[in-house]
Amino acid sequence: AQVSFPADAPGLSGRSLVSLLKSEKSGICEPQRVAVYSARERHSSSRYQNWTYPQRSLRTHEYLLVHNFRPERWPAGAPQKFDKPGILGPPHGGYHDIDGGPSLSYLVNHRDDPEVAPFFHLAVDRRPEYELFDVHSDPDCLSNLAGDEKHAKVFTELKARLQNYLRETGDPRELDGGEIYETYTRYSGIRDFPEPTAVE
Structure with a gap:
C-alpha cells in the first residue's frame, strides 16, 4: 500500500x-x-458504555490458550438492554456480540430445551480468565484444561509465552491494563445497557 510508519510507531506486527x-x-x-x-x-x-471484551490468544500445533482479561463481563454482550430510555427490553434481548439472525433467535427461543441449552450456554455464558484446549483430542475446544493438573506445565509455558509476546509487541492490555481501549470513540450508534452489578 506504499504506507510508511514513524520509527517509534511501527506498522502491524x-x-x-x-x-x-x-x-x-x-x-x-x-x-x-x-x-x-x-x-x-x-x-x-x-455492553454498558461500549465496554470491550478483551481477549488474547496463542494457538500452537497442539494447544489453544485464551486469556479473557475481563472474565466478569459477558463475552457475547450483556443479556439485556434498554429498548427505550429507562425501559428495559426483554431478558435475553441483548447478546449483540453475536450477529442478529435465525441462529441467535433459535438459541434464545429454545434456551430451555435440553438439546439446545448446552449450545446456548456455550454461546453466551461468562468464561474463566484462562482457557486451554488440546486441539487434537478436543478440536471443538469444549473441555477447558486450564485448571487440570496434568496440563499445568503446558499451561504455565504457554501463558508465559503469550505474556512475553504481548510485552514484546507493546500490547496495552499486558503493559498497563489496556484501559485505552475502553475510551475509543464509536462513530456508529451505541446501544444503551443497564449499569452492571459490582461483579462486572
Missing part, C-alpha cells in the same frame, strides 16, 4: 501468509511457523 495461500501442499506447509497470536477487543456496541 506479523508475518505474511502469502506463501501459505499460494502453497499447493496440505497440512503443515511451513513447520517453522509454530504459533499464531490473535486479539479481540470488541465487535459491536454490546
